[in-house]
Amino acid sequence: MDIVVKRVYDPPGPDDGVRVLVDRLWPRGVSKAAASLAEWAKDAAPSSGLRRTWHGDPAQHSPAHFEAFATAYRAELAREPGARALDALLARAAGAERLTLLTATRDPEQNHARVLRAALLERATRPDRAEG
Secondary structure, three states: OEEEEEEOOOOOOOOOOEEEEOOOOOOOOOOHHHHOOOEEOHHHOOOHHHHHHHHOOOOOOOHHHHHHHHHHHHHHHHOOOHHHHHHHHHHHHOOOOEEEEEEOOOOOOOOHHHHHHHHHHHHHOOOOOOOO
16 A cells, blocks of 8 residues: 655645545634545544644754654554554555645644655565455
């Protein structure tokens, strides 16, 4: 399965596959019709507290702060409701060639959707994960 990250503000593409918004808050200025979503997976997004901590970084998202954020976010994804959200995303994407994770984030490299993508790929290839 191919998993990509795309800004929700970019127009839907024919090769997007299953499009899922993975932000906790609905993006400003985007209608639900224009987003062309299969799902809005709020539980796959960082908690409100973690999101506030990330956006409150006085160093403007330094690499060290991003690593700390990514570690804390992965911990959230390892327990409920994050773990259930990962499984739901993988189930939603089953049979699709591509899962497109949509986010309103401006930074294409340091964002929660990149961390989520890595967690999904790891979970999808776990030997103990049952198929189906």
